[in-house]
Amino acid sequence: MFFLKTLPSLDMVRGYTGDAGAAETVLDALGMLRRASLLLRDIEQYFARHGLSQQKFLIMVVIDREPDRNSLRLSEIANRLDVSKPVLHRTIKAMTAADLLMSKPDPKDGRSDLIQLTPQAKDLLTQIMPGYFEILLGADRPVQDTG
Amino acid sequence: MFFLKTLPSLDMVRGYTGDAGAAETVLDALGMLRRASLLLRDIEQYFARHGLSQQKFLIMVVIDREPDRNSLRLSEIANRLDVSKPVLHRTIKAMTAADLLMSKPDPKDGRSDLIQLTPQAKDLLTQIMPGYFEILLGADRPVQDTG
DNA sequence: CTTGATTCGTTATCATGATAACTAAATGTC
DNA sequence: GACATTTAGTTATCATGATAACGAATCAAG
Known part of the structure; x- marks a missing residue:
C-alpha cells in the first residue's frame, strides 16, 4: 500500500462535494488511508526482521486464538x-515448508x-x-511529512 | 491489503500492554487498519470498473494538481x-501504452x-x-456487505 | 577540467494481493 | 442410490508492492 504524502486542500475537496461537512469527512477518510499506509509499512518492516509478514502473522493469530480448537481449515x-x-493456499504452503504450520x-x-501451529510458531508468536x-x-x- | 474481520478483545490486548489506556489505543489502531482495508478494497473495485487502479489514479492526481506546471519527473x-x-516506472510504462501519459x-x-497527462487522462480524471x-x-x- | 560521489531511471527478482477455471468431495433432490 | 449442485482446495495468470544492482547523467571538490 502507498498513499499521497500531501492530501488535497479542503477547498479543493469542497469543489467536488459542494458541502463543507462532506469535504471534511472525505479528508478524514484520506487521512486515515495515509496513516494506515504508514502504519502498515512499519508493521511489515517489523515482521520482515523476524522472517515473517503481516499475512503470516495473522494466520498464526487466528489459529492460536481459536477457542476449544488448535487447528483450522483453510477456508475457515x-x-x-x-x-x-x-x-492463503500459497502462504500456508510456504509456512509449512518453514516449519511454522503442520497439517x-x-x-x-x-x-x-x-x-495447526508448530511449537516453533507458538514460540515465535510469543x-x-x-x-x-x-x-x-x-x-x-x-503524521509527519518526511520530505 | 487484508485484515482481521474480528479484532482481539480488550482483555486479550490488555494482557500484553498491561495498561487499559494503551490497550484501547492498540484496538483503535487495529480498527483503523480494518476500516482502511475495507475502504481500499471499495476504492480498487471502483477504479477497476474504469480500467484503472488507485495507483494509476493517484499518479494522475499529483500531475494534475501541480501548480504552475503540467508535467513531473518520475522521481518527483x-x-x-x-x-x-x-x-512507478512499470506503471508509467503501462499508462503510456494506454494513452494516459506522455513524456x-x-x-x-x-x-x-x-x-504529463494526455487529454484522455484529463477527461477520465474529471x-x-x-x-x-x-x-x-x-x-x-x-460496514455493509454489498456483494 | 578531472575525478569521485550522488542521483535518475531501468532491469531483475521476489512477496503478496486478486480472479478464473479446474478437480474432488460433500450435499441435496428425486 | 443416482445425478445435479455446491463447496473446498488447487493451479494458472495477472497486478502491484518491495529491494538490489546497474549504467548514465549530474554535481561537487579540487
Whole structure:
C-alpha cells in the first residue's frame, strides 16, 4: 500500500462535494488511508526482521486464538481474515515448508486438512507479539511529512 | 491489503500492554487498519470498473494538481506518493501504452523525462473524481456487505 | 577540467494481493 | 442410490508492492 504524502486542500475537496461537512469527512477518510499506509509499512518492516509478514502473522493469530480448537481449515482461516483462498493456499504452503504450520487430514471432510501451529510458531508468536503492540501503540502519533 | 474481520478483545490486548489506556489505543489502531482495508478494497473495485487502479489514479492526481506546471519527473511523482521508483516506472510504462501519459525529454536533466497527462487522462480524471469522493464520503458509515 | 560521489531511471527478482477455471468431495433432490 | 449442485482446495495468470544492482547523467571538490 502507498498513499499521497500531501492530501488535497479542503477547498479543493469542497469543489467536488459542494458541502463543507462532506469535504471534511472525505479528508478524514484520506487521512486515515495515509496513516494506515504508514502504519502498515512499519508493521511489515517489523515482521520482515523476524522472517515473517503481516499475512503470516495473522494466520498464526487466528489459529492460536481459536477457542476449544488448535487447528483450522483453510477456508475457515480465509473467512476470518477476508483473504482469498489462493493467496492463503500459497502462504500456508510456504509456512509449512518453514516449519511454522503442520497439517493433518480432516476426519469430517475428505477435501480439507486441519492446519495447526508448530511449537516453533507458538514460540515465535510469543516472541513477536509485544513488539507488534508497541508499534500499534505508536500509531496515534501525528503524521509527519518526511520530505 | 487484508485484515482481521474480528479484532482481539480488550482483555486479550490488555494482557500484553498491561495498561487499559494503551490497550484501547492498540484496538483503535487495529480498527483503523480494518476500516482502511475495507475502504481500499471499495476504492480498487471502483477504479477497476474504469480500467484503472488507485495507483494509476493517484499518479494522475499529483500531475494534475501541480501548480504552475503540467508535467513531473518520475522521481518527483515517487516523492509525492511515497512509492518506489521501480513500481512507478512499470506503471508509467503501462499508462503510456494506454494513452494516459506522455513524456518528453527534460531539457534540464538528460536522465529524466517530463511526464504529463494526455487529454484522455484529463477527461477520465474529471469523470471518475466524483465517484471517488462519494466512496470516501461513505467511509464513516457502518460496514455493509454489498456483494 | 578531472575525478569521485550522488542521483535518475531501468532491469531483475521476489512477496503478496486478486480472479478464473479446474478437480474432488460433500450435499441435496428425486 | 443416482445425478445435479455446491463447496473446498488447487493451479494458472495477472497486478502491484518491495529491494538490489546497474549504467548514465549530474554535481561537487579540487
